[in-house]
Amino acid sequence: MAVGTVTSSPLGPPANEKDAKALQFIEEMTKNCDSVQENVLCEILTQNAEAEYLQKWNLGGATDRKTFKSKVPVVSYDDLQPYIQRIANGDRSPILSSHPISEFLTSSGTSAGERKLMPTIAAEMDRRQKLYSLLMPVMNLYVTDLDKGKGLYFYFIKAETKTPSGLVARPVLTSYYKSNQFKTRPYDPYNVLTSPNETILCVDSFQSMYSQMLCGLIYREQVLRCGAVFASGLVRAIKFLTLNWKQLALDIETGFLNPKITDQDIRACMSKILKPDPNLARFVRDECCDENWEGIITRIWPNTKYLDVIVTGAMAQYIPILDFYSGNLPQTCTMYASSECYFGLNLTPMVKPSEVSYTIMPNMGYFEFIPHDSANSVTKPNNDSPSQLLDLADLELGKEYELVISTYSGLCRYRVGDILRVTGFHNSAPQFKFIRRKNVLLSIDADKTDETELQSAIEKASELLKEFNTAVVEYTSYGDTKTIPGHYVIYWELLVKDPGHGPSHQVLDQCCLAMEECLNSVYRQSRVADNSIGPLEIRVVKNGTFEELMDYAISRGASINQYKVPRCVSFTPIMELLDSRVVSTHFSPSAPHWVPERRF
Numbered sequence: 001m002a003v004g005t006v007t008s009s010p011l012g013p014p015a016n017e018k019d020a021k022a023l024q025f026i027e028e029m030t031k032n033c034d035s036v037q038e039n040v041l042c043e044i045l046t047q048n049a050e051a052e053y054l055q056k057w058n059l060g061g062a063t064d065r066k067t068f069k070s071k072v073p074v075v076s077y078d079d080l081q082p083y084i085q086r087i088a089n090g091d092r093s094p095i096l097s098s099h100p101i102s103e104f105l106t107s108s109g110t111s112a113g114e115r116k117l118m119p120t121i122a123a124e125m126d127r128r129q130k131l132y133s134l135l136m137p138v139m140n141l142y143v144t145d146l147d148k149g150k151g152l153y154f155y156f157i158k159a160e161t162k163t164p165s166g167l168v169a170r171p172v173l174t175s176y177y178k179s180n181q182f183k184t185r186p187y188d189p190y191n192v193l194t195s196p197n198e199t200i201l202c203v204d205s206f207q208s209m210y211s212q213m214l215c216g217l218i219y220r221e222q223v224l225r226c227g228a229v230f231a232s233g234l235v236r237a238i239k240f241l242t243l244n245w246k247q248l249a250l251d252i253e254t255g256f257l258n259p260k261i262t263d264q265d266i267r268a269c270m271s272k273i274l275k276p277d278p279n280l281a282r283f284v285r286d287e288c289c290d291e292n293w294e295g296i297i298t299r300i301w302p303n304t305k306y307l308d309v310i311v312t313g314a315m316a317q318y319i320p321i322l323d324f325y326s327g328n329l330p331q332t333c334t335m336y337a338s339s340e341c342y343f344g345l346n347l348t349p350m351v352k353p354s355e356v357s358y359t360i361m362p363n364m365g366y367f368e369f370i371p372h373d374s375a376n377s378v379t380k381p382n383n384d385s386p387s388q389l390l391d392l393a394d395l396e397l398g399k400e401y402e403l404v405i406s407t408y409s410g411l412c413r414y415r416v417g418d419i420l421r422v423t424g425f426h427n428s429a430p431q432f433k434f435i436r437r438k439n440v441l442l443s444i445d446a447d448k449t450d451e452t453e454l455q456s457a458i459e460k461a462s463e464l465l466k467e468f469n470t471a472v473v474e475y476t477s478y479g480d481t482k483t484i485p486g487h488y489v490i491y492w493e494l495l496v497k498d499p500g501h502g503p504s505h506q507v508l509d510q511c512c513l514a515m516e517e518c519l520n521s522v523y524r525q526s527r528v529a530d531n532s533i534g535p536l537e538i539r540v541v542k543n544g545t546f547e548e549l550m551d552y553a554i555s556r557g558a559s560i561n562q563y564k565v566p567r568c569v570s571f572t573p574i575m576e577l578l579d580s581r582v583v584s585t586h587f588s589p590s591a592p593h594w595v596p597e598r599r600f
């Protein structure tokens with residue numbers, strides 16, 4: 001079947017026998033969604049019946065949905081934090097789960113400036129692996145011959161740390177890439193990567209990226225698909241090529257690896273792959289020397305059939321640049337997952353990004369849904385209104401819901417914070433468009449900055465202005481992804497009481513850094529270790545600009561009484577208004593502080 005074709009019956013015919021089994025599994029799960037969910041909840045409650053958390057809610061051994069919903073409250077991270085802290089401190093009693101906690105997964109969502117810690121159990125790794133194993137069988141339905149070449153995927157691990165009790169804490173993907181399930185995966189012709197494990201398993205992001213790109217260039221004719229987990233990762237990889245092509249070409253010409261690559265495992269594995277190839281070096285130079293990056297992906301990797309990157313949610317901002325780099329290759333979003341739980345997959349991965357829907361696999365956990373309108377009223381135990389939360393089988397087409405999960409690792413009725421809209425059904429399983437993550441104001445890469453964090457960062461930075469008798473009277477922000485890497489832009493309107501002694505350019509530069517120091521650890525890690533976010537920028541605007549902004553909003557129908565300054569903007573006319581009033585721009589003069597160790 002040709003690329004881009006979508007069948008009305010998405011799950012057949014399979015490309016091979018292994019795929020047939022995977023597709024059959026999806027069919028079974030989605031046909032029996034409700035009974036699978038019933039069983040999953042029963043299994044979770046049986047498995048964790050002795051855990052302190054479930055004991056507290058007096059289920060009395062019940063494993064049915066009605067009792068569960070009426071006795072166990074809906075919670076968010078802060079409610080569970082004391083339990084999680086005890087596990088981190090070394091309490092080995094069954095607190096959330098009866099199974100031993102194997103490690104902590106550090107989510108990109110933060111609490112008090114640090115990544116949230118999600119305790120997980122060993123069996124979850126197999127569940128995640130199971131979901132991964134379904135992705136290629138679905139893709140093979142739409143794109144043929146993916147067994148005839150390789151995938152160029154930029155995958156990275158991040159620094160890990162240990163809790164006071166010695167449990168490892170790391171992002172879920174780091175945990176997965178370091179697992180035996182990944183490292184010793186059996187050969188699968190449909191899933192051959194250009195990046196050897198050694199290049200992925202290096203925590204230094206430069207060395208990892210460099211060696212993965214080098215392999216991508218060496219195997220360029222075999223590459224059939226290019227990807228990264230999130231779109232921001234692929235954009236960063238291409239930017240890396242634009243900055244490092246000369247050295248990469250030199251390595252290829254001479255067969256000697258850049259001495260900046262000091263990781264011994266990478267050097268050892270590259271010594272088997274990198275051989276002098278002057279023709280390839282010439283090709284890379286010819287393609288890159290005029291610094292025209294339009295269509296660079298298809299020029300370097302001409303056999304690429306699609307880009308495999310998540311471009312839904314906050315990542316949609318990268319669609320235009322990926323179109324530019326790839327000459328409009330299809331961008332496929334295959335999977336929807338989180339540190340807490342892997343949720344599901346896209347059964348029609350070749351659709352346009354704006355039409356992507358994910359099918360939650362009912363075997364992954366027990367899923368409940370808060371109708372979005374009432375989402376704000378159920379932060380407390382919902383004993384008064386147990387029916388408020390709906391099951392997968394109860395959802396209605398076109399409605400929006402907030403996702404609530406219960407997992408084998410012991411999260412019970414946990415609010416993930418994602419808002420989803422039902423766009424259709426596969427068998428009896430609803431399919432969801434990812435609408436947004438609640439409370440996220442700014443996001444460039446994995447970072448998620450909310451309004452309170454931005455507000456405190458601004459308060460902190462404005463302390464530097466006090467001695468100049470200056471205050472920030474209004475502000476708003478913008479995630480600028482026109483630069484690569486993208487960066488936060490903060491618009492400030494200042495009140496300078498003594499114009500003769502206002503803050504200098506340097507002081508305002510320092511304000512940028514002061515803000516960055518205040519932002520959460522995911523932001524600072526992206527700035528320092530991953531280089532996936534550029535220096536924060538403050539744009540000082542003329543006095544009266546925010547009043548003009550209000551006039552503009554009111555002219556478009558906003559109510560004067562209810563008008564609030566938007567704390568994040570992206571609408572072009574507003575951006576144009578703000579940018580036309582800029583009197584000075586300032587950037588962080590250096591990177592903020594970040595160390596892999598975290599506070600526990």
Ligand code: AMP
Binds near residue numbers: 109313
């Ligand atoms: P983390 O806990 O750091 O793994 O982040 C998980 C969050 O990333 C999810 O709850 C979503 O908000 C977001 N996310 C994950 N997968 C997708 C996707 N396919 N589309 C949009 N957002 C996603």
